[in-house]
Amino acid sequence: MSEQDNHPSTKARSGASKEPVKICNVCGDLRNEPGKKELLNSHKSMENKKPIKRHEALKPLSRDHHHGLLLCWKLRQGFKFQVEPRRMKKYTNWFKTKYLYPHFEAEEEFVFPVLEEEDPMVKKALAEHRRLRRLFDDESEITKSLSLIEEELDAHIRFEERILFNEVQKIASPKEFEEIEKRHHAVPFSDDLWEDHFWEQKKK
Template identity: 55%
Template sequence: MKTKPIKRHQALQPLSRDHHQGLLLSWKIRTGFAKGISVDRIKNYTDWFYKIHLIPHFKEEEKYIFPILGNDNELDKKAIAQHRRLDRLFNSSLELKKSLNRIEEELEQHIRFEERVLFNEIQKVATKQQMEFILEHHKETKFLDNNTDTFWE
């Protein structure tokens, strides 16, 4: 059964596009392992992606998006806990292959949760003013990939 695409509010669309890049990161990690690429090469790319894209993305969500539901909201708490877990995995230097495997799995699960559950709830409860605030304060930038080592090709 094919699921109907989610109609995402304009204010959240840039973050959803970021999520697409995160899903691609998971795919790149899987592809790298399938091709027998060294863990160090994959880790170099994930370190770059984390620093340049994920840290700002997490900060943006936590500052402008999650507060719409309130600090005590269980969905917010879950998303923030997942951010912290992913932060730890990206910053881990022990058992790199295991950490990368967990990043690949947990990042994808996290994105699916935000897209299918959290963002839908935010769209239901957010006021017009809150969405306008997000639009005013979030400046979308075009995703520029790091093509120094395209191990996934």
């Protein structure tokens, strides 16, 4: 067996198909797990030719971004399949409470302070957080808000991953990274118990 065959990025998962495991350069998640293949093409645009070597302290937040992009994809699928908006709204309400808003709070409390308070990138990120909170909380124009969430959350995540997080990673001190790791504890993502998979096309 060659050295390449033992590399974790090419080794097949035990008990699964022989398809090589594909690791996301942005967040480190498996790329060919069920439900994630469809995200592959949109996620590629977040990757440079050289993989982003994200600091360990920021990896949990980057994984959150991965799941945020997956939410955007699910909404796109919902619109494609003409799903009743209330079904999608129930899912986004659950997602925002359990994952998105805690993620925003962690960034605002632990990550953004690494940069200057008046930094244009911080101002932009905070403004987008406020805007996204309003869209997620909207109960009057659900279809419009869901459509805007799909577009604006996607763009926000890409801005943070491509620009803001890279700048934080450049200037953060070891002590600041240690503080982020110590104080932020990511919640492992799972929607396995969510029964209404509106993003999956029903078999005829």
